[in-house]
């Protein structure tokens with residue numbers, strides 16, 4: 450176990466930002482932390498990173514209690530903050546040498562660590578350029594390099610791909626996979642369900658300072674018993690047809706939205722041919738068919754009534 454968090458709590462005045470969080474993380478595991486704005490993700494990570502004092506609860510990193518043995522615990526930890534912390538007038542390599550020195554790396558190990566970190570994030574070729582000339586995505590990647598110089602066992606990444614171009618985003622995803630292969634455990638915070646589904650073995654969904662769901666992506670969706678949404682667009686939708694669609698075995702609910710019928714079902718592949726045949730028999734023309742599979746976004750909406758990305 451690389452990380453053990455028990456009953457973590459933190460308030461700012463009357464606002465309970467974190468209200469009793471528990472989490473466990475094994476070596477080499479990537480945990481996705483999902484939640485809308487203000488859910489308490491950054492506050493939780495700041496406490497795990499030793500940057501913020503918890504009001505209650507305990508944090509153990511690699512067996513070291515963060516309160517009682519902060520130096521040993523923090524030595525195992527790397528942090529990639531939500532806002533990049535870089536000196537724009539310095540070169541990328543100079544930024545990393547600065548951070549490496551701050552982390553206590555000796556001169557002999559420093560150059561090697563900097564070269565390795567640059568290679569991991571794919572910036573070796575641009576190492577001598579000043580950061581002021583970097584794109585947003587490149588700054589993000591350099592920010593990650595700064596967090597892994599001392600080869601942490603646990604890496605905290607707070608929304609590393611926000612506002613990042615697709616190429617850099619891919620690079621960051623590859624970096625996460627590479628680090629995981631090397632045995633690094635990662636907490637990966639994001640508003641984007643697609644990347645959490647791709648990268649994270651386990652997911653924790655937070656809302657209002659609490660964990661509202663946890664498990665693998667597959668487990669979460671199964672537990673939610675989520676139905677697929679079958680959307681069939683036709684030329685002339687009308688109510689009489691709707692009631693017959695509702696009666697098709699396996700259809701839980703059917704509604705008419707604009708030019709389309711939306712059917713909620715657990716068996717889209719069985720329902721689709723029956724619905725299609727029926728609509729044709731009624732002289733309707735079908736112009737488009739979509740099957741929306743349940744994802745973490747729809748689960749989140751169902752659990753909290755909120756969207757992951759909106760305020």
Ligand SMILES: Nc1ncnc2c1ncn2[C@@H]1O[C@H](COP(=O)(O)OP(=O)(O)OP(=O)(O)O)[C@@H](O)[C@H]1O
Pocket residue numbers: 461464465466484485486487488489490491492493
């Ligand atoms: N230093 C602070 N002083 C007062 N309130 C704070 C402070 N830091 C966070 N909060 C409040 O605590 C709550 C949780 O904030 P936090 O930054 O942890 O959310 P988050 O999940 O990281 O959100 P986002 O997705 O926007 O980054 C919010 O209501 C926020 O306004």
Ligand SMILES: [Mg+2]
Pocket residue numbers: 490491492531607
């Ligand atoms: Mg945050």
